[in-house]
Every structure is written in C-alpha cells, then in structure tokens.
Amino acid sequence: MSYVPDHLHYRDSHEWIDPQTGAVGITDHAQNELTDVVFVELPKLGALVNAGDQIAVVESVKAASDIYSPASGEVIEINDDLAGEPALINTDPFGRGWIYKIKAGHAAELDALMDAAAYRQHIA
C-alpha cells in the first residue's frame, strides 16, 4: 500500500505539491511503479511554467517519464541533491526526494488538484 500524506495536493499524473512550501515531487506510488530512479532532469531556476507543462524528466533503468507541473508560477528552488543521488526519489519521495519549488500564484489551481482521499481512490 502506497503512502499518501494528507497535507499535499495531487495531479492525476502522480505529482504532488505542498501548498505551504510550493515543493513538488512524485508520489510514493509513482516511484514504486518506476523503481530504480537513475537520473533526474531538473527544471531551470527562474523558469516560468504553466500548470500541466512538462517540466522535468525522471529516468528509471527502464524508461524516461515526463513530470508535469501541478501549478503555474516561477521555479524558485531546485533540488540539486538529486544530481548526485537520484534514488532519493525512491527512498524519500515526499521528503528529500522533492524536485523543485514553485512560487504558485493561483490558489484556484491548487484547489482543482486532488486531495489525499481522492488520490488514494485514484491509485486504488
């Protein structure tokens, strides 16, 4: 059973966003499906993105998976630790495996995402 923290919001393509910090990552369910993450292509600091834009790539041994931004805004921080240790996405997907932080400007976008209960339903 995958872990789904209550305080995050979720996209149907398995990204999470923390509405407090703007941190974005992929879910425990997603990392479990991908397994063995070996490379993360990070977004550019300062990039302006729209919700739903392809913004990063997570590569496992077997395949490359596009990551879509759950919110619109400016990329204000990227997780450089993933360059040396991409497997953080596997070991700590909701913590040290975060990918980037976004300064999200539209609260309505976050409300349109799934809450934890809906996401649990989505992956059931």
Next chain:
Amino acid sequence: MSENTPMKRSPLHDAHVALGARLVPFAGWEMPVQYSGIVDEHKAVRASAGVFDISHMGQFLVEGRDAEAFLNRMLTNNISRLAPGHGQYTLLLNERGGVIDDLIAYRMSEREFFLVVNASMIDVDYAWLQKHISDTDVRLVDISAETGGLAIQGPKSRAVLRAVLGEGATYPERNTIQLSTSGDGVLYLCGTGYTGEEGFEFFAPAATITGWFEKFVSAARERGGMPVGLGARDTLRLEMGYPLNGNDLSPDKTPLEAGLGFFVDFEKGKFIGREVLVKQKSEGVLTRLTGFRMTAPSPPPRAHYPVFANGEVIAETCSGGLSPSLAQGIGMAYLPLAFSRPGCAIEIVIRDRRYPAETVKKPFYRKPSN
C-alpha cells in the same frame, strides 16, 4: 500489430502474477519486466543466480536426410561442424545479407536439429525456412506453442541445477544440449545464456513448466538468487555487448556490420546472403556496430537517440541504458568506420542536449577475475 490483437501469455503467467511481477507487452507477449526491481535482479544474476521465463522464445525441430545441407544453405555458421549434442550461434539472412534473426542451432543426431529463435520472429523465421525447403527431404516443425522455457543464469547456477535435478545431474557445458524424457515429455537442457554468466536454458512441455519454475526459483532463492524479468535480461545482455534483434540487428545490416563475422563460414559453400557478404568483406564495411559509454553525468542513453560528431549527426543509437554493474550509461550504434575503433569522442543527443561519450571495446563489463 493492431492494438486489438490479444497478447500471448506465457504458461507461467499466473506464477508471475503470484510473485507480484510487473507485466508489460514484449514482442506480442505479456511478460514480466521485473519482480522486485531491475537493479536488484541484475546484481543477483552477477552474484548468485537468476531464473528467467523464456517461454516466449521459439523452438523448431528440423529433421530429414537433407536437414544438414538445408540448414547450411539457410544459416551463416557451419552446421556440419556440430557433433550430436552440440550447438552454435548462427544467423538467418535475407538475400541482401541482412539479418532476419539470430538463433542457436543444435544437432540432436545425424538427421535432427533443434533451433531456438527469438519470440518476435517465430512466424517470420518459420515462413522463410519453409519457403526454401522445396523438394528436399526436410521436415520443419514449430513446437514453440507447446514448449515452455527457463533460463538459469549466474555463478550459482550449477548448485541450482543439482538442487532441482539431483546431485547426479550433468551440467550442460557451454553450447551443448542434453535431452531427457520424463513422463511429462521431452526436456531439453542447454548450456547457453544471454547474460555473460555461467548458466543454462531449460525447455520443457508448457503444461509442466510452472512446477519447474517454482523449483528453480526456490533453489535460487536459497542461494541468494531470485526470479528475474526482461528488464534485467536486457541490462545483462547489454553489458556483454550481445545484440538484440530488432534493436541492434536488422534486415538492413549484415553480420559483418554487426561485428558477427566470427559466426559466418565463407568456406562451407553457398548460403543465402553469401554473395553480398563476400563483396562487403572484400570492399570493407561502411559502418560497424560499436559500443560507447557516457563520459560525464547524463540521462541513460536509449534507443534511437542521435549520435553527433564533427558537427553533424553520424548515426542513431541502437540499444542503450544504464549499466547496473558499471553505474554508467552504455550503448551501441552503427558508426562510420572512422569512429568504430575504441577511444573516439562522440556525443549522444538526449532531448536536444548533447552529452559526451566515447567509443569502447565490447564487452562493456568483464567479470572481476579471482
């Protein structure tokens, strides 16, 4: 293949589901890509033993007074060199010298041969062979559907074999085949593999294969091994530089371009594609399947990425991936001859960015010597 074509299922399908395997489409089959994880499974094969489902692979029996001459006309290697119980890697070519399939051919007796072909090519190979039999005394039988297969690979494969088949069981040495008959039907035990490790492949009637699989998996687990999916099968073979038909071999590339000249016998007489190869041998090949490794941190190279050198795209990657043993991106591409020797600087284009790489000698991975 149309999306509506139902995928074929291995006789081990239920066993894979019970083990929690992730099943994916492969060559028209629904097969396990992994059980616990590709890297774990890969390392288990290098360190102890892995058990692979190879039931999707094809098996043909070729039999008759003219079978030997027929196979020598159809295949590149010299089948007359095989004593009963021995096998060889060989290639089936088209008239242009291009590769239809790579396979293992075994001689069972004077007039009987056993061929193991790629899953995706069973129907194509069968039709091509059948078309050329003409009025010779040769019978070709496709036993793929009734046959299940396992590969047991890794340094502990001898111990696994003894645990399952008994202390007295003879281990099949490399490129040999042993037949035994049981109440269930014929068992084929072959000293072959696709991992670079010591190992064997085992074919048995499809109806009995689940029982064998469970025994081999449990014997492997007791020795630190595990069931292994197609994901690790691919990384293991890639580390050895073994070609995968469809990725690295194609109807437009000859065995000489693929670096498989060792498996072509020019002295044995006529075979399909020979004229083209003779000409190519005397004139020299223009491209050669060449190994490369990434020399700086990069995404893993994968199939169909452009290869860049001297300001232009010179090729496209065939196989590629992250080598779990080397923790480095590796791959192969048909490069112009000038780039086919080791140590040439090239770049691999991944999502519009160029990453540095260099050509290397195959195999990529060599077992540490003791």
